[in-house]
Amino acid sequence: MDVVNVLHMNAENRKCSYAENSTLQKTVILKARKVLEETIKDYGSHGFPQCFKLADLGCSSGPNSLFLIANIVDGVHAFCQKKNLKAPDEYQVFLNDLPNNDFNAVFKMTPQFYSNLENEIGPEKSEKCFICGVPGSFYKRLFPSDSLHFVHSSYSVHWLSQVPRELLDINKGNIYIPKVNPAGVYEAYFNQFTRDFTAFLHMRSEEMVSKGRMVLTLIGRSTADPACNNDCCHLYGLLAKSLHDMVAEGLIHEEDFNSFNLPIYTSCTDELKAIIESENSFTIDRLETFEVNCDTRDENEKIKSDESSGRFIANTIRAVMEPMLASHFGNTFMDKLFERYAMHVTEHLSREEPKYFNIVISLTKKCK
Numbered sequence: 001m002d003v004v005n006v007l008h009m010n011a012e013n014r015k016c017s018y019a020e021n022s023t024l025q026k027t028v029i030l031k032a033r034k035v036l037e038e039t040i041k042d043y044g045s046h047g048f049p050q051c052f053k054l055a056d057l058g059c060s061s062g063p064n065s066l067f068l069i070a071n072i073v074d075g076v077h078a079f080c081q082k083k084n085l086k087a088p089d090e091y092q093v094f095l096n097d098l099p100n101n102d103f104n105a106v107f108k109m110t111p112q113f114y115s116n117l118e119n120e121i122g123p124e125k126s127e128k129c130f131i132c133g134v135p136g137s138f139y140k141r142l143f144p145s146d147s148l149h150f151v152h153s154s155y156s157v158h159w160l161s162q163v164p165r166e167l168l169d170i171n172k173g174n175i176y177i178p179k180v181n182p183a184g185v186y187e188a189y190f191n192q193f194t195r196d197f198t199a200f201l202h203m204r205s206e207e208m209v210s211k212g213r214m215v216l217t218l219i220g221r222s223t224a225d226p227a228c229n230n231d232c233c234h235l236y237g238l239l240a241k242s243l244h245d246m247v248a249e250g251l252i253h254e255e256d257f258n259s260f261n262l263p264i265y266t267s268c269t270d271e272l273k274a275i276i277e278s279e280n281s282f283t284i285d286r287l288e289t290f291e292v293n294c295d296t297r298d299e300n301e302k303i304k305s306d307e308s309s310g311r312f313i314a315n316t317i318r319a320v321m322e323p324m325l326a327s328h329f330g331n332t333f334m335d336k337l338f339e340r341y342a343m344h345v346t347e348h349l350s351r352e353e354p355k356y357f358n359i360v361i362s363l364t365k366k367c368k
């Protein structure tokens, strides 16, 4: 079952809680920024091309992708000025997501993007930054051969191309890898991720020039053991618990609950390294990890109320999960489900504070 397309099926519902989710992703982009800047400097120390071609994969419909692109263009400009190097004359920017993505929402933000960029790097340079949308799955070819100098992706590559089929029979009562690990569930997820991430690397290796650079940020897990994972998987477990409540209240059928699994995989760093090494098109220049509070408001100010945090976290997860849940179960009980979910998260927060564990990797395409 190809479930990834339903990520965009319910755009209106996404918008209502997008703010929380966008805040999380922006926090992640800011925390990964140092690796991005170092990568630009490394790449630029050999000279930039006349037209710098870059892509953001899984750009979504919020403001983060253009914020990120502005960061890259500013970063290139500042580095060239500091080192007295020739900056690119032109930038060609490709924003990719699945075909159902609301690309128009992103395009409507371009006037503001150009106006900000003009303030940073001047009108002549900013008007030579050409933006276009590229609909399609990043597990397939998206660009011509040897055409990209720089690829970026944040919070997208942990989405699988499909739910592993084997899970239907073996993961009843769970929606992700449970704490007590039923035989085969972890393997099914890991094998799917290995196939998908290998395909992702292979496609990019065809599309990128030799020595082109790629920076990827993914949600991961902090331990090699998938069963004793204390990261955001708790949040998926609590979502399963809330769905279970809906079964108990007769709002959803047990068989529908049993046949739902998340198309996400949270890998650990060793797994990522092993896949990159075995695919063999890229070298790893940097690999760093960092945690982000699940209530991202805590990054700047301490939020006192567990209940307020519980609601905030529930809204963050709702923004991402609701389209998928609604497509599987129907959307009549979503408010009730996420009220219950906020309650379970609040209860959990009184015992421990879950974190999103993130992995950021900087890669160089090997010479052919």
Ligand SMILES: C[S@@+](CC[C@H](N)C(=O)[O-])C[C@H]1O[C@@H](n2cnc3c(N)ncnc32)[C@H](O)[C@@H]1O
Pocket: 004, 007, 008, 022, 025, 026, 029, 057, 058, 059, 060, 061, 062, 064, 065, 096, 097, 098, 101, 136, 137, 138, 139, 153, 154, 155, 156, 159, 160, 161, 320
């Ligand atoms: C959580 S959002 C991240 C958005 C943005 N990068 C940010 O940091 O704010 C993940 C995005 O990845 C996209 N995505 C998932 N699987 C994809 C695939 N196979 N090909 C292209 N985009 C995909 C989703 O549609 C979604 O817009």
